[in-house]
Amino acid sequence: MSYVKGLICKECRRSYPKRPLYVCEYCFGPLEVEYDYGRIKRILTKKEIIKRSKNMWRYWELLPIDKYPIVGLYTGFTPLFRAKNLEKALGVRELYIKDDSVNHPTLSFKDRVVAVALSKAKEFGFDTVACASTGNLANSTASQAAEAKFRCFIFIPADLELSKIVGTLIYNPILVAVEGNYDQVNRLCSEIATKYKWAFVNINIRPYYAEGSKTFAYEIVEQLQWHAPKHIVVPCAGGSLITKIWKGLKEFYKLGLIDKLDTKIYAAQAQGCAPIVNAVKENSEIIKPVKPNTIAKSLAIGNPADGVYAVSTVRESGGWAESASDEEIVEAIKLLAQTEGIFTETAGGVTLGVAKKLIKRGFIPKDESIVLCITGQGLKTQEAISSKIGSFIKIKPNISSFEENVIKKIRR
Amino acid sequence: MAIKVRIPQPLQKLTKEKVEVEAKGRNIQELIEDLEKRFPGIKMRLCDEKGKLRRFINIYVNEEDIRFLKMEKTTLKDGDEVSIIPAIAGG
Ligand SMILES: Cc1ncc(COP(=O)(O)O)c(C=O)c1O
Ligand SMILES: [Zn+2]
Numbered sequence: 001m002s003y004v005k006g007l008i009c010k011e012c013r014r015s016y017p018k019r020p021l022y023v024c025e026y027c028f029g030p031l032e033v034e035y036d037y038g039r040i041k042r043i044l045t046k047k048e049i050i051k052r053s054k055n056m057w058r059y060w061e062l063l064p065i066d067k068y069p070i071v072g073l074y075t076g077f078t079p080l081f082r083a084k085n086l087e088k089a090l091g092v093r094e095l096y097i098k099d100d101s102v103n104h105p106t107l108s109f110k111d112r113v114v115a116v117a118l119s120k121a122k123e124f125g126f127d128t129v130a131c132a133s134t135g136n137l138a139n140s141t142a143s144q145a146a147e148a149k150f151r152c153f154i155f156i157p158a159d160l161e162l163s164k165i166v167g168t169l170i171y172n173p174i175l176v177a178v179e180g181n182y183d184q185v186n187r188l189c190s191e192i193a194t195k196y197k198w199a200f201v202n203i204n205i206r207p208y209y210a211e212g213s214k215t216f217a218y219e220i221v222e223q224l225q226w227h228a229p230k231h232i233v234v235p236c237a238g239g240s241l242i243t244k245i246w247k248g249l250k251e252f253y254k255l256g257l258i259d260k261l262d263t264k265i266y267a268a269q270a271q272g273c274a275p276i277v278n279a280v281k282e283n284s285e286i287i288k289p290v291k292p293n294t295i296a297k298s299l300a301i302g303n304p305a306d307g308v309y310a311v312s313t314v315r316e317s318g319g320w321a322e323s324a325s326d327e328e329i330v331e332a333i334k335l336l337a338q339t340e341g342i343f344t345e346t347a348g349g350v351t352l353g354v355a356k357k358l359i360k361r362g363f364i365p366k367d368e369s370i371v372l373c374i375t376g377q378g379l380k381t382q383e384a385i386s387s388k389i390g391s392f393i394k395i396k397p398n399i400s401s402f403e404e405n406v407i408k409k410i411r412r
Numbered sequence: 413m414a415i416k417v418r419i420p421q422p423l424q425k426l427t428k429e430k431v432e433v434e435a436k437g438r439n440i441q442e443l444i445e446d447l448e449k450r451f452p453g454i455k456m457r458l459c460d461e462k463g464k465l466r467r468f469i470n471i472y473v474n475e476e477d478i479r480f481l482k483m484e485k486t487t488l489k490d491g492d493e494v495s496i497i498p499a500i501a502g503g
Contacts, residue, residue: 195431
């Protein structure tokens with residue numbers, strides 16, 4: 001059973017069959033999955049959705065799979081909660097965190113896209129999966145490939161955080177560390193993908209893979225009692241997540257699951273890698289690639305493939321874009337931890353750091369509902385903050401040492 | 413002047429399934445004109461109606477993105493390697 005009609009070129013609208021294709025033969029535009037919304041509308045009602053298990057597959061009619069998914073069966077439906085303490089700190093009235101730092105199985109939103117990609121790769125009959133990754137995609141692909149018994153090749157830039165390397169190697173894939181930045185890894189992989197017939201989740205499986213991100217938006221709406229928030233701040237690397245969040249909202253509107261489409265979407269990037277933010281601010285039609293230099297390695301894509309769509313998402317929705325410096329990223333990671341008890345990775349620091357600025361400068365009004373997309377886990381990027389969070393107090397195992405060294409010295 | 417050009421899958425029908433071809437030109441613009449002579453129809457696929465490179469195509473000279481060099485004016489010399497690659501997602 002499936003509601004997918006086929007693939008369609010996002011640029012020239014030529015149609016293609018449901019196959020592992022990713023680029024239009026005529027104009028090189030990316031291909032996108034096309035659904036039969038008329039039929040979906042008759043089935044996918046609120047009443048139907050709330051009966052289903054609490055994971056991303058409760059919206060399966062809007063995902064490009066033809067068979068039962070084989071991985072990621074517990075992925076998604078992560079917490080969305082009101083952030084009361086952070087509201088106070090930022091001086092806003094209604095703020096929510098959508099928390100994919102606890103997504104299953106590998107603690108980032110990438111579990112959503114990989115669940116779709118690997119299920120699709122199995123349907124297509126591939127025995128090998130691969131990806132080019134800034135870290136989170138590596139963790140998720142390696143994990144889910146192990147479960148689904150795929151042979152697995154992972155390509156990363158050689159300077160990745162230790163936890164992201166360990167969190168990949170534990171699943172025993174073939175891990176290739178390329179001497180270069182992510183954009184170089186990606187370029188190499190696209191040449192490898194032409195030569196070796198593997199399911200590259202972010203290359204030839206990309207049209208299917210990217211659809212998984214829509215569930216992030218569906219859940220936000222459902223968890224807000226079927227209301228879309230007024231503002232959503234989204235971290236951007238390749239620009240796929242932000243584009244699909246907007247697509248997800250538009251689909252829910254089309255299906256009558258929300259009655260208004262008035263959410264503004266904001267793009268968040270690190271100052272050391274902000275090609276999307278630059279294009280928004282310069283009102284440019286093209287994306288000028290940059291050479292990334294930031295602690296937010298998960299977002300360090302200087303040549304974002306979906307950059308133009310990320311920019312049009314911001315424009316169409318009436319949002320804006322901003323970047324955060326490395327220092328602001330660290331401060332924001334600490335602020336989220338110390339107000340809400342959530343330890344996010346650098347990408348989450350970018351989201352909050354940027355949200356803070358946008359609120360302060362009046363781009364986001366203080367009295368309307370705001371959702372921050374927290375997409376990854378702090379334990380994976382400890383290098384970024386370990387020297388900036390103080391250290392423990394060492395004592396002897398007796399009470400006088402405790403009082404001498406701790407009680408007398410603490411000031412809170 | 414011979415320059416090695418790697419052709420992406422969608423264009424390999426035009427190059428008779430060849431992944432790597434040779435072409436000439438002092439810069440990218442001339443290279444595209446020369447490719448067009450050898451493989452008629454290829455220019456239309458690489459460039460839009462106004463003759464500008466389509467926005468979802470990335471061209472690399474010796475592994476460097478031409479947008480960091482001089483775009484279509486990027487100069488070429490004997491032995492250079494050019495890759496034509498569609499934009500791809502990542503993360
Ligand atoms: C934690 C995290 N958040 C956000 C993103 C951005 O996603 P996209 O590349 O779809 O813009 C990434 C991408 O790698 C990521 O790892
Ligand atoms: Zn097209």
